[in-house]
Amino acid sequence: MATKWKSSILIYLWAFLLTFSLSGILALISTGTKYMNRDFFHTPEFHSELDQFAGYLSMFELNETTPEEAKAAITVTKDDIDEHRFRYGGLDQQISNIRAQYESRIQDAQAAKNEEIANALIKERDAKIEDISNNFASDDWVRPKVVKEKETKIDEYFKKRDQFKYDFLRYQKELTYYFKDPETGKVYSNQNNENPLKQKDMLYLTNFSISSDSYLHYGPGGYEDLADVLSINSQKTIEGQIGIAKTLSASSPLMEQYKDFKRNQLIILSYCLAGIIGLLLSLYFSKKMTAVNAQVESWRPIYNKLPIDTRVGLFLITALLSIIFIFLVNENFYNIYNNLYILASEIVFALLGTAIFVAITHVQRKFLQVDLKSWTNVKEEWKKSLSVKTWQGGKKVFKSVRAALVEAFLDQSTGMQMFILLTGVFFIGAAALMVAMNPIFVILYIFLLAGAGFPLGMFLVKKVGYFNRIVQKTNELAAGKLGEDLDVTGKSVLATLAGNINVLKQGVKHSQSEQAKSERLKTELITNVSHDLRTPLTSIITYTELLKGNDVSEEEKTAYLEIIDRKSKRLKVLIDDLFEVSKMASGSVELVKAKVDLNQLLQQALAEYDETIRASSLQFRVNQAGQPIYALVDGQKLWRVFDNLIGNILKYSLENTRVYISIKTVEHQALITFKNVSKYELSDNVDELFERFKRGDTSRHTDGSGLGLAIVKSIIDLHDGKLDIEADGDLFKVIITLLLGD
Known part of the structure; x- marks a missing residue:
């Protein structure tokens, strides 16, 4: 086994040297x-x-x-x-x-x-x-x-x-x-x-x-x-x-080109020289590979199990790929201005990959050289070729077609209809040929078309149309679109099939309804809830145990009670947010909609945070429309949206940065945008922030519940609006789209 691996490695090294040398010579030429x-x-x-x-x-x-x-x-x-x-x-x-x-x-x-x-x-x-x-x-x-x-x-x-x-x-x-x-x-x-x-x-x-x-x-x-x-x-x-x-200056464009030329000149000429040396080495090793070639012969029985035409085809494919890949290796030199390490890595990996095809081509050439040297041997191999097997397979296909015709008459009504249609088409075609040969039959042909051709054509068109409607309905069902029932007309096989599809559709519809109902009742928050509830609970339990001690001073008791009170309130906020987002997800929240000025509502939300904003290092830039923007919304719920978003901005924004908030109208819609620079690294998949208990601060240094954006999205969805999140590096943007009121 070790000898085989050694032979494989030697062949691959020889192929690598040959590939490298050819690449170097080609680089010198190109x-x-x-x-x-x-x-x-x-x-x-x-x-x-x-x-x-x-x-x-x-x-x-x-x-x-x-x-x-x-x-x-x-x-x-x-x-x-x-x-x-x-x-x-x-x-x-x-x-x-x-x-x-x-x-x-x-x-x-x-x-x-x-x-x-x-x-x-x-x-x-x-x-x-x-x-x-x-x-x-x-x-x-x-x-x-x-x-x-x-x-x-x-x-x-x-x-x-x-x-x-x-x-x-x-x-x-x-x-x-x-x-x-x-x-x-x-x-x-x-x-x-x-x-x-x-x-x-x-x-x-x-x-x-x-x-x-x-x-x-x-x-x-x-x-x-x-x-x-x-x-x-x-x-x-x-x-x-x-x-x-x-x-x-060394940074001037001309000096940059001068230095790049010197670097590239050294790389190209060194590579070309190494390629020439590699060619000499590959020629030298090719004479020393007698023992290796003998070891490779042990692979011949496995290779000869493939049909001869398949072997020839594989040889031509690998040879062509070897040539193509050698040229592609040299394409990397057009990126010579890139990082030298990257260029070297790309060339080495390309050479390693190309050498595999060169080695495979070399081994196949050795094998085929023996198999194709005798015409008698070629004829014997051809009898076992894939082409001959394909011909024999064609015969089997013919037999299967015949069996298919038998199956076509399993339902005699359908089989007879198909037979009559084919017979009618045949006779109409034959009659057309007769008219072409002798125009005297044109009147007879017209009567034939009117009496048989047109009715047969209409019958076929109707059946094909009905069949296409059935296929379209099945495609819609496969895509999850139920739609209306198919029309069931007559007692044909297609009508029976349409009726069966209608039955299946009703079953799918009922199943989806039950599944949706079941999904609304499920809770997938166990892991996240336990993580966010454990911290305040652990603190409450710990400081409660400390209060039970006899050696606790009054000052320490007051401090412990303050911590327990704060953690309890924190726990209450988490539970309240959890109940609220669960109610919204289940659709049990009713909106009290009224005509509300979004400009004024946003200003009120900002006013609630006025002291916090002034105390922070953030600079708020608010761009509002000059006139009121009215929308039919639940003012309290939408205020909660603004409150959550502004709160998140204050928690998660990088210090000493600007926050941009704008509201405007675009084509009968209100477009509200919040932009800030995050102090925490954002995931590429920003849609995950909509998930419950998903937080922008993954290390949980802040006091957020992770439910803010989930609540915001639920409220916007209840208003038939749209909430989009975009992230460009650390720039975080929330875009809310709401329909304007009449």
């Missing part, structure tokens, strides 16, 4: 080339950012043209005039389009005998036609329009250019640059001095040349035609330097 650069500052991504910055620098510092100067430099060429003139076609085409635009509107106005509007439209149309005609008659007429368009476009450019200012300022904080205009001697730099950058002060430094019009490629698009007027003051190329200062 992602390794990206990290062949010396560092991040020599990658295409970083140089792309340098080009972007150079474009911004050209836009905001090198290009000194103002909007006014650009507008003053506008020129109108013959091409500009022709483009404007023929933008919407030739003269005749544009005049035709204008006439078509106004023709229907003028006719409508004339038909309505509104000559004033008709004349205005005619005047407007003629003015446009005259303008178009002037466009084609005179260049001077077009030139001011072209100038106006270019001025508008210049204004648009400068407005859009400001949107790139933020990115330029961000680059200015991270990149150090020095450029000098060879013509004017003006220096463009973000250093305090005007000296060139020094290599010793730079983590990275490169020479760079910037064309004054490079901003056209990195700024707002669509303004290339304005290059001659936007760059009138700066048609030049300047040389300079751009670098990364050694003093740049």
Whole structure:
């Protein structure tokens, strides 16, 4: 047994090495080339950012043209005039389009005998036609329009250019640059001095040349035609330097990318190198596994019990899964920016899982290599294959179908109806074929359809509809919906089935009624009650025993009696709350509803706690509607809801936090929201807080009974309202929805 386990482990280790090596080589092919650069500052991504910055620098510092100067430099060429003139076609085409635009509107106005509007439209149309005609008659007429368009476009450019200012300022904080205009001697730099950058002060430094019009490629698009007027003051190329200062903060985005690149480069290249070493080791061990292969042969009898087609299918599946999983292992490198420990864990677990499939595929290959080497052996194995067994199983299915037909005639009436329907469908189909072959039979076919086809079809539709209603009713019963009884018509099998279902439904209905009644009488509070009642009872018993002692002073007796009194009152509160929530759960509480202003009721509840609120460190923020919000509710019970919720807030809120209470109307409903920050950790399943004796303070440091929210929910349910609880971390929210009064 130990030898078998040893062989299994050796095969698995070999498969793991092979999987690891293939993964490493694949990682080198897919992602390794990206990290062949010396560092991040020599990658295409970083140089792309340098080009972007150079474009911004050209836009905001090198290009000194103002909007006014650009507008003053506008020129109108013959091409500009022709483009404007023929933008919407030739003269005749544009005049035709204008006439078509106004023709229907003028006719409508004339038909309505509104000559004033008709004349205005005619005047407007003629003015446009005259303008178009002037466009084609005179260049001077077009030139001011072209100038106006270019001025508008210049204004648009400068407005859009400001949107790139933020990115330029961000680059200015991270990149150090020095450029000098060879013509004017003006220096463009973000250093305090005007000296060139020094290599010793730079983590990275490169020479760079910037064309004054490079901003056209990195700024707002669509303004290339304005290059001659936007760059009138700066048609030049300047040389300079751009670098990364050694003093740049390590938390800057570029330095973060630099460090990430170095880390990822080390990980990827180390992994690829380890993969190559793993490949060499796997090739070495494959030659040393002769004894292991002999031991694996002992598994062949178990494997050969599977049909040959199943074995081939399993081999193909495991081989395909091995390939897929090896690729999926390398997908983890796309998450290389995550925590290194998590990345390593994911890769190791993925390799361990993939190695299982590789090992299984390897073992299957060894077995199948022997089984499939002889055609005679293949034919013998095929006779025992799953496909042959499936064919034989099909024959058995045929026999079962025949038996099913016999069962179909167990009720002769149903069987005969089915037979007549099938026969009728057959003859109608045959008659249709005859009509297709010889149209002379079409009249006979029409009579056949009218006399037999239509009645049979209606009969079938009715039966199918009746059957579907029965199926729908059974689905409703399975889902717990009773509904109305099925109609029982006739004496068919379906009618009998419908009657039986009605009987079953009545039985289920009676059973549910009895079960609901039984559930209301049960109590599931024994454990919780004993826990919350034991503490005060234990205190009362303990201090009562102490009072019986003879060596107790009067001062101690007074203290003990005070404790017994306090615990007794605590016990009474628990029992009263328990009785109240039990009465509400059993539905024995009657509501005395009246039209109540919820704003005023909430204010009264807050007033009851005014001194407690002032004494606490909590800051209450109450947002109420400006007008009364009336609802038909039991004021006393709803006051209890507000009282319990405010009391819970004071007990369980974190000190020195804010409490938000709001009330508003939304679509004929009152929405009351209480929000506070809990001082105790909340469970993910906040619905458990509705359970009786469930407390937000699980360690029970507070004096709550655990029944507050259960009472609140019961009262809201009695009002046909809705109570929702939400928790986001320690933020606790209670939302009450009530219907507004008429």
